[in-house]
Amino acid sequence: MERLTPLSYAFLAAEDVDPTACLVIGSLAVLDGPAPHVDELRTVVAARLPTVPRYQQRVVPDRFGLRAPSWQDDPDVDLRRHVTRRRVPAPGGRAEVASLIAEAMAERMDRDRPLWDVTVCVGLADGRWGLLSRVHHALADGVSGTGLYRVVFDSEAAPDQPPPTPPGTAPGVTGGSLRAAARGVLALGTALLPVTRAGLLGPLDGTRRYAWTEVGIAETEGVRRELGVTVNDLVLAAISGGLRELLLERGRQPDAHALRTLLPVSARAPGTAGLPGNEVTLMLSMLPVELDDPVERVLQVHERVAGLRRAHEPEAGVVLQALAGLLPFPVLDRGLRWGLRLPQQQVSTVTTNVPGPRTPLTCLGRPVRQLLPVVPIADRVRLGFAVLSYGDRLAFGITADGSSTPDVDVLASKVAEAWRSLLARPEQPPPAGLERRSRSSRPGRPGT
Known part of the structure; x- marks a missing residue:
């Protein structure tokens, strides 16, 4: 059992x-x-x-x-x-x-x-x-x-293939990494400061809205090579750009402490992707919505995510889960339910990026043309982003609270625009550093 x-x-x-x-x-x-x-x-x-x-x-x-x-x-x-x-x-x-x-x-x-x-x-x-x-x-x-x-x-x-071998010790819980995980716990603690009131947090009404946009992956090769970034960096930068525009549309001025996203990180051992269960940890990152320049945004995303990994936040999440498993279940249950009743003010959104099938899929001989992902939202988080690759395409699926985010279609279009703005920028060397002043001071536009 x-x-x-x-x-x-x-x-x-x-x-x-x-x-x-x-x-x-x-x-x-x-x-x-x-x-x-x-x-x-x-x-x-x-x-x-x-x-x-x-x-x-x-x-x-x-x-x-x-x-x-x-x-x-x-x-x-x-x-x-x-x-x-x-x-x-x-x-x-x-x-x-x-x-x-x-x-x-x-x-x-x-x-x-x-x-x-x-x-x-x-x-x-x-x-x-x-x-x-x-x-x-x-x-x-x-x-x-x-x-x-x-x-x-x-x-x-693949019904004739045996399931993969169950994983052994999950990454991040070995004895040699406990010291690093302790540093990660401290980093997670500092990341739990409340976001500003300019964010998107609030109660949910139980209904949902959904929108999506799709982009190409191959077209990013030149930008990734030139800037030294990953597809995941581009994804987070595009979402940051879209959220920036959403805040401006609502008459809110984006600032560096407005939006923090929860980034699920797989803690699975190689070859265990098909096994059920939740082998996942997390990172918590502020999104650079204060930056107007798309190059500055993606470089800032890259540096922030690298910093979280250097601080061992993912390992800390694995260790905390392992420690929770040692608690008597009644204690764990009461603690969870008490914590979930508190109005959290630290996480504004969730962003999950999952690698999908690289080869074309069929069902009963019919070819699959699109895969549109969906992520749940809860706990005062009114927006969630699920990103799923299929072949050479990347789909952004956006889940939103029904009453507070009627403009989810606008947000999807803004994410696509932010993606294109980086790929279509004039050929030029990347900025010398992240200290170059952004154009984030332009006034907000009237809310919709």
Whole structure:
């Protein structure tokens, strides 16, 4: 009997504490038509489900509440409830697809069943259809959540291959790294100062909005080589640029302490991406929304993330999780629920960047044209960014609180503009340093 880790249990506790939270991760695959009958997909899933045993298990609480809930086999997995069909409202365009994703990702899962489902979405424009895959965060993190692809997509199924060997000691918890992890704990402590009132924090209303934008990866090769940065640096810089413009649109002046993002970091051992569970740690970084120049932004992102790694923040997260696992479960449970009830003021958004399939996917012989990722939001965090690669494309999926962020489509377009502004800049050497004065002092524009 395997019990939930403290991190996996925390995602369930967050839903218990906050009625507006839905801790479900997922993605929508857009495929060429014609759409299959839902029974066809159920047949495929039934044949492949044994390759991922965790998807046949449900969460069972301890009878006396003295130990963490456990994963136990569900003897009667009813695929009629896990594989369903849904119609996108006419005309099935971008707005209708985004609305369907937002509505579905706000729907909580039944904990009496395995915590996943797949929906065949029919009625998309141009004769296409969608496949919406959802997994509860208690079951999987962003990396292992793509394990559901093995069940629904032809090229990812590999039913004749054995699962990877379970990892040994998680990175960051070896004896030689404990001193570094202690320094990381101190760094995390200083990163928990509240953000300014100019940020985007606040209560959620339980409804969601969704928008997305897509960019190319290959076109960034020259900029990455010239500036010595990574695709992940470009992603965070584009999000920073988009959020800067959002603040200005709302009449707020961006400053260096306005927005802090939580950056999930995989702590998985090599070869364990397909295993379920939450092998993830974190970094907390201020986003340089005060900088107007796109080159300065990406260089500042690069330096900040490198500094967090030098401070060993990811290792600290792993060690803290390990220490939490040593606590008696009743103590852990009460501590988690007490902490989750406090109005957090430190994290403004979450940004997760997950490497997706590099080769084209198919489902029942139909090719997948797009993969649109979705990240949950909770705990006064009104905006979340999920970034997923597919082939040579990168999709930014933005989840927003329904009432406080009606301009999520504008934000998506601003992120795309920030991405293009760096790639389309005039050929010139990078700035000599980050101390060059930015143009962040231009006045804010009237709010919308």
